[in-house]
Amino acid sequence: MKKALVISAIASNQGKTLLTMALLHHYKNRVRPYKCGPDFIDPQFHAHIAKTPSINLDGYMMDEAQLRWIFQEYMDKEVAILEGVMGYYDGMDKGASAYDVAKTLEIPSLLILDAGGSYISVAAVLQGMKNFRDDNTIKAVVLNRVSSKMHYELVKKHIESECEGVVVCGWIEKNLPSLESTHLGLDLKELEDERLESIARDVLKNIELAQLESVMQIDVSENKSYPFKEIVQKDEVCVLVKDANFSFIYEDNINYLKSLYKELLFVDSTKDEIIPTSADIVILPGGYVETEDAYKRVKDLQNFKSSLIAHAQKGKKIYAECAGLIYLGESIDDKAMSGILPITFALTDKRERLGYYRCELDGEVIKGHAFHYSKVLQAPPTDIKLYKVSKKSAKEGGWKQGNVFATYLHTMWRVSGLSGIN
Secondary structure (H helix, E strand, C coil), rough: EEEEEEEEHHHHHHHHHHHHHHHHHCCCCEEEEEECCCHHHEEEEEHHCCCCCEEEECCCCCHHHHHHHHHHHHHHCCCCEECCCCCCCCHHHHHHHHHHHHHCCCCCCEEEEEEECCHHHHHHHHHHHHCCCCCCCEEEEEEECCCCHHHHHHHHHHHHCCCCCCCCEEEEECCHHCCCCCCCCCHHHHCCCHHHHHHHHHHCCCCCCCHHHHEEEEECCCCCCCCCCCCCCCEEEEEEEEECCCCCCCHHHHHHHHHCCCCEEEECCHHCCCCCCCCCCEEEEECCCHHHHHHHHHHHHHHHHHHHHHHHHHEEEEEEHHHHHHHCCCCCCCECCCCCCCEEECCCCCCCCEEEEEEEEEEEEEEEEEEEEEEECCCCCCCCCCCCCCCCEEEEEEEEECEEECCCCCCCCHHCCCCCCC
C-alpha cells in the first residue's frame, strides 16, 4: 500500500504551492512529485525540493489509459504528491483539471481553503465543491490564513457539521515569519535547504500528518499494456540541448528519447558545447533565449551556433519548440539568433498565446500547449497552424524547411511521436 494526494484549491493563489513545497520537503527522499497540467516551472521547483524529477500528468494531451500508465510508470516511491492546476475543477471542459486527474487515478484530493476573514462561509464553499460532482475524490481540507487556534476550531466545527466525509487536517497561520521576505514565486536561488526547512516547519506546524496520511492510502497497479504508439527504436544518435536556456522539457520526454534512439547525448549550449558530428537529430526544447539574462548566455556562443548551423547545412534533422523555434530564426527584436530559418520575431507586451492548442499535421491531430509573448514579424508561408481548443480560428504555429521542424507547440512526445520530423 502506497500513499498519494492531489493538492488543490478553489482557485490559483490559495496556497497550493506552499503546502506542496512543505509536504515534498517533509517526505524528501521517499516522494515522487507530479504536476497536473502542462506547466514547466512547478516541476523544476518540485525536483529542487524532492531531489527527484517531477512528472507532468495532463488530461488533455493524454487519454485516461495513458494518464494511468504515466502515473504508474513513475510511482517508484512510498509517497506521491500531485500539485493541481488553478482551481480543482478548472480545465474539466478539456479533461485537464485536477479533478479529472484525481478521478482517473483514484487518488484522494485535499483542498487548501482560505479562511481569512471568514468562518461559516468556508463550509458553504466546501459543500459546493463536494456537491458539484458526485465522483470527486475530495477527502481532506487544510485551512490557510487562519488567525488563531480559536479561529481554526470555529471553522472546523462548521465544516464537520455540514460536510460529511471530509477530514479537516489542520491549518496554516497567516503572516508566517518565514514567508515575510519571499514572494513564493519560483526562485531556486532563494530556496537553500535551511530556508526550505524553516518554511516547511512553519507550514506543517499545525497540520496532523498522521490524520492526513490516513486518507492517502492507495493501491498502485503494475502497467500491463502500453497505451501509446509502439516504439520502434531508430538506429540514430539524438542530441538534446538541455541547459538554463532550453529547460522546458517534460521528464517523460527525456525517457521517451532514450527508448526511441540508439543513443541520447546531452549538450549544454550555455557552456558553448558543440553539436557532435555523430548526431542524426538535434532537439531544442522551449525555455528562454529572448530575455536579457538569457541572451547574455547565448550571444557569444560561437562554437555551439556554428556546429548547429553545420548540422542543418548537412541536411540533418532538427526539432525545436518555442524558444528553440526562436533560436533557429534570424532575430528577435535586436537580438541575433542562429539564422537557420528565415524568420524574424518581436517581443510583445501582452501574451500572444496561452492555453491548449491542436495542430493538424499530415492528417493527424497533435495536441499540445503554448505560452509565449513573442510574435512572428516575417516568415515564409506555412500550412502548420495552431488551433486553440475553444476556437476554430488559427495562426501560424510552425515551420518546416527540409529536415528542420520548429513550432510554438509544446507536446508530450510519447503521445505525439515527435510528429513533423520522424
